[in-house]
Amino acid sequence: MSLSILITVDTELWCNGWKSLDACFPDALKKYIYGKTPSGEYGLPFLLRVLKDNELKATFFVEPLFALRFGPDSLAEIVGTILDAGQSVELHLHTEWVDEAKLPLFPEVNEKRQHIRYFSYDEQVVLLDKASELLRLAGAPKLHAFRAGNFGANFDTLRALSTSNIGIDSSYNSNQPACEIDLNPPIYQAEIVRDILEVPMTIFRDGIGRQRPMQITACSLGELIAILNHAFQEKWQHLVLLTHSAEMLNDSKTRKSSVVVGRFVKFCEYLSKNNERFTTIDFRSPRLRPVDGEFSQLHCGALPTLTRLVEQAWGRLP
Numbered sequence: 001m002s003l004s005i006l007i008t009v010d011t012e013l014w015c016n017g018w019k020s021l022d023a024c025f026p027d028a029l030k031k032y033i034y035g036k037t038p039s040g041e042y043g044l045p046f047l048l049r050v051l052k053d054n055e056l057k058a059t060f061f062v063e064p065l066f067a068l069r070f071g072p073d074s075l076a077e078i079v080g081t082i083l084d085a086g087q088s089v090e091l092h093l094h095t096e097w098v099d100e101a102k103l104p105l106f107p108e109v110n111e112k113r114q115h116i117r118y119f120s121y122d123e124q125v126v127l128l129d130k131a132s133e134l135l136r137l138a139g140a141p142k143l144h145a146f147r148a149g150n151f152g153a154n155f156d157t158l159r160a161l162s163t164s165n166i167g168i169d170s171s172y173n174s175n176q177p178a179c180e181i182d183l184n185p186p187i188y189q190a191e192i193v194r195d196i197l198e199v200p201m202t203i204f205r206d207g208i209g210r211q212r213p214m215q216i217t218a219c220s221l222g223e224l225i226a227i228l229n230h231a232f233q234e235k236w237q238h239l240v241l242l243t244h245s246a247e248m249l250n251d252s253k254t255r256k257s258s259v260v261v262g263r264f265v266k267f268c269e270y271l272s273k274n275n276e277r278f279t280t281i282d283f284r285s286p287r288l289r290p291v292d293g294e295f296s297q298l299h300c301g302a303l304p305t306l307t308r309l310v311e312q313a314w315g316r317l318p
């Protein structure tokens with residue numbers, strides 16, 4: 001049985017602060033969604049093309065609350081671009097947008113609340129329903145899965161997902177302090193938690209003993225491949241990889257990051273060439289179900305981690 005890989009792309013935009021939002025929006029859309037740089041587009045168009053070239057599936061967790069400020073057209077364009085490329089759309093939610101809505105969702109909220117867990121259970125239901133409606137109006141089919149912005153969910157979030165008929169959560173991140181889905185012992189594979197199928201973000205121990213998320217910018221190619229192979233040997237059922245719509249760009253989003261672009265392409269090629277062992281799936285797959293058995297944290301050797309440290313130092317050079 002091959003190992004299922006969930007490639008997840010948190011698809012969101014930011015305006016570099018909260019002043020002059022309306023003036024900044026067109027540029028934010030170009031940079032954070034389409035990844036526009038002087039040398040080409042390295043956001044959605046690039047990610048979708050690499051996935052297609054390698055016949056891989058991915059899930060785009062799309063953040064829709066920005067449309068409460070800027071209107072529905074850009075959200076519909078984003079959803080259409082993803083669906084036209086044959087990939088799936090699920091729900092991501094950054095509550096930082098709540099107080100920026102043209103028509104307030106909660107008139108009493110007029111300050112930034114960074115995480116969904118800062119809202120009550122009832123408010124979280126309203127947020128999930130509103131966000132789902134925005135995605136549906138933008139053309140998305142039935143939603144199956146959710147990921148909280150910043151992984152900032154709590155147990156009320158799981159209860160609210162159940163009420164809002166979204167059966168899968170991927171907000172559990174044992175390495176992220178914002179996540180208050182506190183499970184002891186931690187889980188590594190999908191389990192039912194409060195009536196929701198919780199699919200944990202894959203966290204591993206790197207070659208110098210630190211916790212790392214399985215995220216394209218956070219790992220060297222060697223680390224990513226080592227974790228894939230370790231999980232396969234240990235008979236894991238699935239892994240969750242994270243990237244973002246603008247993750248192929250440098251920190252200031254002014255140009256592509258050649259190191260990250262090369263890493264993503266080679267990672268996808270590796271999955272494609274080894275498709276007898278690794279199968280990419282999305283959150284609609286029947287392969288995604290609770291996993292029985294005891295699992296311990298994945299880890300990799302020192303060499304791939306040292307490679308990353310060199311790459312990161314190189315990336316910081318001007």
Ligand SMILES: [Zn+2]
Pocket residue numbers: 010012092094148149150
């Ligand atoms: Zn996000």
